[in-house]
Amino acid sequence: MIDTSTPQLDRLRAVLRANVVFTSIAAIVLIAMPGRLDAVLGTGQETLIRLAGVGLGLFAGLVASTSRAQPARLVSGATVVAAADASWVAASVVAVGIGWFPPKGVVAVMVCALIVGGFAAAELTAVRHASSAADA
Numbered sequence: 001m002i003d004t005s006t007p008q009l010d011r012l013r014a015v016l017r018a019n020v021v022f023t024s025i026a027a028i029v030l031i032a033m034p035g036r037l038d039a040v041l042g043t044g045q046e047t048l049i050r051l052a053g054v055g056l057g058l059f060a061g062l063v064a065s066t067s068r069a070q071p072a073r074l075v076s077g078a079t080v081v082a083a084a085d086a087s088w089v090a091a092s093v094v095a096v097g098i099g100w101f102p103p104k105g106v107v108a109v110m111v112c113a114l115i116v117g118g119f120a121a122a123e124l125t126a127v128r129h130a131s132s133a134a135d136a
Contacts, residue, residue, distance in 0.1 A: 009071055012078055012126035016067035019081065019119045020060050026112070027056035041105040059084070071130070078127050085120035089113045 030037060030053025034046040043049065066077035092113035096106050 006130075008126070008130040008132070009074065012074060012123070012130045013067045015119070015122045015126045016063055016078060016081065019085070019123070020064045020067065022115065022119070023056050023060040023063065027053045027060060029053070030056060040108050042102040043100070043105075075127055075130050078123050078130075082120045082123035082127065085116050085123065089117045089120065092116075 030049050032053075034049040034053070037049050038044065038046050041049070063081050066074065066081055069077055092109050095101065096109055101109055
C-alpha cells in the first residue's frame with residue numbers, strides 16, 4: 001500500500017491549499033469588483049477582468065483537486081501548477097514591460113506576481129522534497 005501521508009506530501013498539499021485560498025480570493029475579487037480593479041489597473045476592460053476571475057476560479061478548482069490526489073499524481077500535478085504559476089509571473093512581467101498598466105497598476109500586478117512567484121517556488125521545493133522522500 002502506498003503511504004499517502006508523509007510529512008513531505010503533507011507539506012506539498014499545504015502549499016497547494018494555500019494557493020487555492022489565495023487564488024480563490026483573487027477570483028472572487030476580480031469577478032465581484034471589476035470596475036474598482038480597473039480603476040487601479042487602467043485597462044478599460046472590465047469584462048476581461050471578470051473573465052480573468054472566472055479563469056482563476058477554474059484554476060483554483062484544479063489546484064484543489066490536485067491537492068487531494070494520490071502521491072504520483074500529486075507530485076506531477078503540483079509540478080504543472082508550479083509551471084502555471086511561473087507562467088503567470090512571466091506574463092505579468094511582459095505585460096508590465098510593454099506598458100499595459102499605469103504606475104499604480106504596475107504595483108498591483110507586480111505584488112500579485114511576487115505572491116504567485118512565491119507559490120511557484122514553494123511548490124517546486126515541496127515537490128523536490130516529496131520526490132526525494134519517495135525515492136528514499
